[in-house]
Amino acid sequence: MSDAVEKTLASYNEGQRSGSSTLEIPQKRPARTGDIFDKAFGFTRADEALAAGMHPYFKPIAAQHGGSVVVNGQEMVITGSNDYLGLTQDERLKTAARAALDNFGTSCTGSRFLTGTLTLHEELEQRLARYLRKGSALTFSAGYLGSLSVLSALTGRQDILYFDRENHSCLYDGARLSFGSLRKYEHNDLADLERLLAKDVGKPGGRMIVTDGVFSMSGHIADLPGIVKLARKYGARIAVDDAHASGVLGKNGRGTAEHFNLEDEIDLIIGTFSKSFASVGGFVAGPRAVVNWIKHKARPFIFTAALPAMQIAAALKALEIMESEPWLREQLWQNVEQFRSGINHLGFDTLGSETPIIPVLIGPDDLTMTFWKALWEEGVFTTPALPPGVPVGQSIIRTSVNANHTAEQLERLLSAFAVVGRKFGVIS
Numbered sequence: 556m557s558d559a560v561e562k563t564l565a566s567y568n569e570g571q572r573s574g575s576s577t578l579e580i581p582q583k584r585p586a587r588t589g590d591i592f593d594k595a596f597g598f599t600r601a602d603e604a605l606a607a608g609m610h611p612y613f614k615p616i617a618a619q620h621g622g623s624v625v626v627n628g629q630e631m632v633i634t635g636s637n638d639y640l641g642l643t644q645d646e647r648l649k650t651a652a653r654a655a656l657d658n659f660g661t662s663c664t665g666s667r668f669l670t671g672t673l674t675l676h677e678e679l680e681q682r683l684a685r686y687l688r689k690g691s692a693l694t695f696s697a698g699y700l701g702s703l704s705v706l707s708a709l710t711g712r713q714d715i716l717y718f719d720r721e722n723h724s725c726l727y728d729g730a731r732l733s734f735g736s737l738r739k740y741e742h743n744d745l746a747d748l749e750r751l752l753a754k755d756v757g758k759p760g761g762r763m764i765v766t767d768g769v770f771s772m773s774g775h776i777a778d779l780p781g782i783v784k785l786a787r788k789y790g791a792r793i794a795v796d797d798a799h800a801s802g803v804l805g806k807n808g809r810g811t812a813e814h815f816n817l818e819d820e821i822d823l824i825i826g827t828f829s830k831s832f833a834s835v836g837g838f839v840a841g842p843r844a845v846v847n848w849i850k851h852k853a854r855p856f857i858f859t860a861a862l863p864a865m866q867i868a869a870a871l872k873a874l875e876i877m878e879s880e881p882w883l884r885e886q887l888w889q890n891v892e893q894f895r896s897g898i899n900h901l902g903f904d905t906l907g908s909e910t911p912i913i914p915v916l917i918g919p920d921d922l923t924m925t926f927w928k929a930l931w932e933e934g935v936f937t938t939p940a941l942p943p944g945v946p947v948g949q950s951i952i953r954t955s956v957n958a959n960h961t962a963e964q965l966e967r968l969l970s971a972f973a974v975v976g977r978k979f980g981v982i983s
């Protein structure tokens with residue numbers, strides 16, 4: 556060990572003992588035009604919230620079994636995760652992931668483009684394309700990177716993207732990474748979408764309507780039948796981000812397009828493995844030529860390391876289970892029905908959600924935070940969603956139901972909501 560490293564470690568250890576770290580970056584540098592770190596040094600809100608016990612985010616989970624977790628040594632019921640089919644604890648997925656780990660090791664350490672393509676990637680891509688009835692599929696190291704890849708690779712300078720305002724941030728970031736134009740229509744408001752499409756008639760470039768299939772905060776389902784009609788009328792392509800719909804909607808779990816019997820009409824399905832697939836990573840499925848273009852042009856695909864084997868193997872096993880065990884989806888919807896009817900019966904407003912994502916409207920931000928804290932004290936692990944994630948004045952507790960919630964756990968959630976809702980006058 557060099558002297559410098561030894562000295563640094565010694566001073567760090569001393570700092571740890573005395574409760575202060577001497578490795579802290581100096582607070583101020585003499586700078587003529589300001590310090591780029593100023594914004595960070597001035598950011599105290601999160602620390603203040605933490606000190607007041609009112610920081611609902613980044614809570615470390617020590618263990619998880621089905622719908623319950625251990626946090627700070629306490630067992631809690633969790634609602635709000637995206638493990639819709641409850642497969643993250645499934646022994647078959649764990650076994651498949653272990654086998655892939657043994658065969659391929661812990662990382663691809665390279666881009667798909669160069670040394671990182673495994674036979675497993677190709678197997679998953681072929682299986683996905685078949686499942687979703689598309690010409691081809693491509694996997695990404697995250698759903699987020701999939702959206703960046705699809706939108707940045709496809710949208711050229713003259714092209715126009717039409718976005719539902721409630722679209723997920725990864726789609727917005729994909730649009731920002733592209734050179735095209737973005738038009739936002741009011742949430743699920745097809746008259747507004749048509750107004751925008753009509754305004755652009757005669758302009759050069761291609762058009763694509765981009766929407767979440769199931770919206771991640773409201774749990775609403777996109778009006779695909781209406782979107783398909785407008786796409787035909789104005790010559791636009793359609794891309795659906797089915798992150799919260801894969802494995803959940805449709806008789807065979809193929810998502811929003813299957814739910815509406817419109818699979819042939821949707822050009823691109825963007826998805827993630829981080830929800831029903833109980834893994835991590837993302838994908839796009841669509842016409843072979845389009846997927847091939849993305850594969851060769853998308854920078855967020857090419858300039859990052861490939862999805863590791865364990866994650867692909869877990870997603871592959873999840874896909875197999877999704878296809879062969881419809882009872883899991885039936886269990887999920889039975890649980891959704893139990894929780895949604897219970898929470899509506901108590902008098903809460905769930906914003907018309909039709910899916911396993913069930914927002915509970917609280918309204919003002921302060922009240923929502925207080926509500927969250929009281930739920931926490933009742934042994935419920937959940938998270939509030941505040942603006943800009945939701946409209947101003949419409950803050951929610953975002954709940955979601957999974958197939959592996961037991962009836963007792965759902966009852967425990969409902970009792971906690973009843974106690975806290977009455978205490979703060981949200982319900983009577």
Ligand SMILES: Cc1ncc(COP(=O)(O)O)c(C=O)c1O
Nearest residue numbers: 697698699723771798827829836
């Ligand atoms: C609608 C939607 N799309 C995409 C993503 C990104 O998925 P990933 O977690 O795989 O990056 C999410 C994740 O929360 C999402 O909700």
